[in-house]
Amino acid sequence: MYRIGEIAKLMNISKRTIDYYTQMGLLNPIRTDSNYRLYGHETIQILELVEHYKNLKMPLEEIKSSIEMMHSENSIDKQKVEQHFEQIALIMEHLKEELKAMQPILQKLNKQQKEQLVSKLTPQGITLAQTLYLLFK
Template identity: 40%
Template sequence: MYKIGELAKVCEVSRRTIDYYTRMGLLECTRSANNYRYYDTNALENLKLIEHCQQNHMTLAEIKQRLSLKKSDNIDYRVVEEQVNHIQNEMDYLNGEINDILQVVNTLNEEDKKKVLNKVSPQAVALLQSLVMLSV
């Protein structure tokens, strides 16, 4: 069990952020007799998921929906379908971004291409190389 300050330190967020997420219903805690809030490992995992989702531009409402799906025994297919559609839209957007970048990369000389590709993750490099081969 983590006190709010301990959880904040482990996840590198502010206590205020954890308090806000708790009030929003994104995180759950238990209260001690002296009114301290304690968070379990489930809250730690959920906080990491919240941060990950926010990095992927999800709203707090969407994140709350995803968290409720995670703990629900009775899953509504429409909610799952909505999340799949959201992810598909994000993938379509990113695919467009990759295509735009590929056009620029294809105009670079070999040395500059290597410099660019060295700054990209191995998975992204493989994807870019595959797309370059497909576009030829």
């Protein structure tokens, strides 16, 4: 378990940001008898997701909705799932356009340069691309 300052330092964000996310309901710390907030490992995962979605320019309310949907133990709201897939589709369309714009540049690269680019992709990124391809095939 981490105190607010520890989690802020670990995740390289401000305590104020953690306070804001807690007020929003994104983070759910436990309180000690002396009223300290303690954050668990799940907080790290949530903060990583928030950062990921923020990099994709997703608004915080949508981020919150997506995280709530992922952590829901009850039946999932069909409308929220559809909204989430629409968001993913928009991101994929954006990526498709980016790749389309990059295609002429990529065609000018030699084999070694292409291999160097591919080596920068993470295994998770490659797996994700393959999964998305199969999912929407």
